[in-house]
Amino acid sequence: MPAGGLDQRSGQLAELAQITHERATDPRVGEWLAACESDAELTADPASDAAVNLRWWRHSYDRSTKLPARLVVAMSRATSAGKAAWAQAREASDFKKFAPSLEHIVALCREEADAYGVAAGGERWDALAQGYEPGMTAQSVAEVFDPLRPRLAGLIERLREAPHPPSDDFTRLKLPQDQQEVFVRKVAKAIGFDFSRGRLDVSTHPFCSGTHPGDVRLTTRFADDNVNDALGSTMHECGHGLYEQGLPAEHANTPRGAAVGLSIHESQSRMWENQVGRSAAFWAWAMPQLKECFGSAVSRFDHAAVVGAANRVEPGLIRVEADEATYNLHIMIRFALERALLSGDLAVADLPEAWNAAYRRDLGLEVPDDARGCLQDIHWSMGALGYFPTYTMGNLYSAQLFEAARDALGGAQALDDQFAAGEFAPLLTWLRENVHAWGRTHDSAALCLKVTGKPLSAEPLMRHLEGKLLPLYGVQA
Numbered sequence: 001m002p003a004g005g006l007d008q009r010s011g012q013l014a015e016l017a018q019i020t021h022e023r024a025t026d027p028r029v030g031e032w033l034a035a036c037e038s039d040a041e042l043t044a045d046p047a048s049d050a051a052v053n054l055r056w057w058r059h060s061y062d063r064s065t066k067l068p069a070r071l072v073v074a075m076s077r078a079t080s081a082g083k084a085a086w087a088q089a090r091e092a093s094d095f096k097k098f099a100p101s102l103e104h105i106v107a108l109c110r111e112e113a114d115a116y117g118v119a120a121g122g123e124r125w126d127a128l129a130q131g132y133e134p135g136m137t138a139q140s141v142a143e144v145f146d147p148l149r150p151r152l153a154g155l156i157e158r159l160r161e162a163p164h165p166p167s168d169d170f171t172r173l174k175l176p177q178d179q180q181e182v183f184v185r186k187v188a189k190a191i192g193f194d195f196s197r198g199r200l201d202v203s204t205h206p207f208c209s210g211t212h213p214g215d216v217r218l219t220t221r222f223a224d225d226n227v228n229d230a231l232g233s234t235m236h237e238c239g240h241g242l243y244e245q246g247l248p249a250e251h252a253n254t255p256r257g258a259a260v261g262l263s264i265h266e267s268q269s270r271m272w273e274n275q276v277g278r279s280a281a282f283w284a285w286a287m288p289q290l291k292e293c294f295g296s297a298v299s300r301f302d303h304a305a306v307v308g309a310a311n312r313v314e315p316g317l318i319r320v321e322a323d324e325a326t327y328n329l330h331i332m333i334r335f336a337l338e339r340a341l342l343s344g345d346l347a348v349a350d351l352p353e354a355w356n357a358a359y360r361r362d363l364g365l366e367v368p369d370d371a372r373g374c375l376q377d378i379h380w381s382m383g384a385l386g387y388f389p390t391y392t393m394g395n396l397y398s399a400q401l402f403e404a405a406r407d408a409l410g411g412a413q414a415l416d417d418q419f420a421a422g423e424f425a426p427l428l429t430w431l432r433e434n435v436h437a438w439g440r441t442h443d444s445a446a447l448c449l450k451v452t453g454k455p456l457s458a459e460p461l462m463r464h465l466e467g468k469l470l471p472l473y474g475v476q477a
């Protein structure tokens with residue numbers, strides 16, 4: 001979209017935000033909700049379709065009515081301008097160009113959090129996080145992150161000291177993009193993405209957007225010298241897409257037919273990208289497909305070389321390029337910083353310095369410039385504070401759900417045999433029945449407990465990472 005239309009577009013978006021807010025907070029909606037809630041038959045079974053819908057409609061109505069229209073419009077305008085300022089600042093790698101916008105956005109976020117209300121013992125971050133993951137609080141995130149951090153750091157350190165890390169030659173191999181596209185489409189089809197109910201296109205930043213289980217749009221990206229990035233992006237977005245295609249169409253456009261929250265959504269993408277796509281069993285099936293698509297260009301790589309390259313662990317500056325283990329450290333840094341921005345412990349002007357210090361401390365890296373530092377992600381420019389932890393929560397849910405699926409499908413060997421034979425339908429069917437079909441009947445924590453029998457914990461993710469990476473690096477478990 002042309003930069004010259006920014007003011008006009010900002011005005012249009014603000015107008016739409018106001019109209020949406022007016023309709024969402026119409027007092028008649030409150031009357032309808034109250035009338036339904038007083039009908040004992042409708043709410044008797046909390047897992048019934050009607051009760052689920054009522055609960056979530058009440059949740060969003062109560063949330064919307066707490067925000068004054070003035071604030072909704074101000075936020076819409078500030079984030080339109082913020083995204084543009086962020087893009088320019090990133091281009092110039094100069095945080096100062098973005099700082100005034102971010103300052104304004106953080107001030108509005110604080111106002112928004114105060115309007116939602118902060119529970120006793122809670123903090124502003126909690127109020128904002130509800131918009132992305134109902135039930136998630138800074139406290140509940142910290143309870144999971146705090147024990148995870150030292151274990152991840154310990155694992156990364158052990159891998160760093162390994163004398164024979166796997167080579168990344170395969171990842172850096174130059175391969176024609178049109179052949180890469182044939183390959184990733186084949187994988188997308190094999191894992192169950194239904195192309196009669198969705199599309200796969202190309203964009204700079206891959207995403208999945210669905211309007212209905214019958215119309216799910218994905219994008220991926222290609223680079224000449226990184227087929228693993230194209231494959232990982234495709235399997236990741238396919239995971240989101242499989243969830244969207246698996247939601248109950250008969251409940252479309254109601255909470256009963258919607259995804260639980262961002263964490264569970266992310267668990268679906270991470271499972272196909274990581275638990276499946278980086279496994280030795282998957283590559284037992286994928287190697288012949290790879291050779292068929294790329295011919296002699298890949299002939300010098302065997303199964304072990306490709307699996308090794310897919311699982312290299314190396315601290316880097318960029319979150320979206322991070323491996324499975326260091327990725328979570330990127331998230332923990334952002335969580336701590338946005339919490340401090342909201343509480344006022346960190347001034348916006350001091351963000352680059354705090355960011356760079358965190359990368360030095362947690363990843364052992366010097367950040368050379370703002371573009372590869374605190375300007376790399378779009379989220380804060382969109383006012384999305386309280387969002388980042390859902391990525392790591394997704395990794396944790398993914399590992400825990402995958403263990404449950406594996407047990408239900410006959411154990412690790414049986415599942416490996418299925419993957420090696422290109423049979424991904426049993427896993428997808430299990431996810432359809434145990435996760436997708438429920439829509440929002442249960443919140444994330446309740447769904448996890450129901451499906452896995454345990455509350456969310458760091459153990460399955462650590463078991464997954466240690467169990468796979470230590471042997472690959474030749475390190476004693």
Ligand code: ZN
Pocket residue numbers: 236240266269
């Ligand atoms: Zn995702």
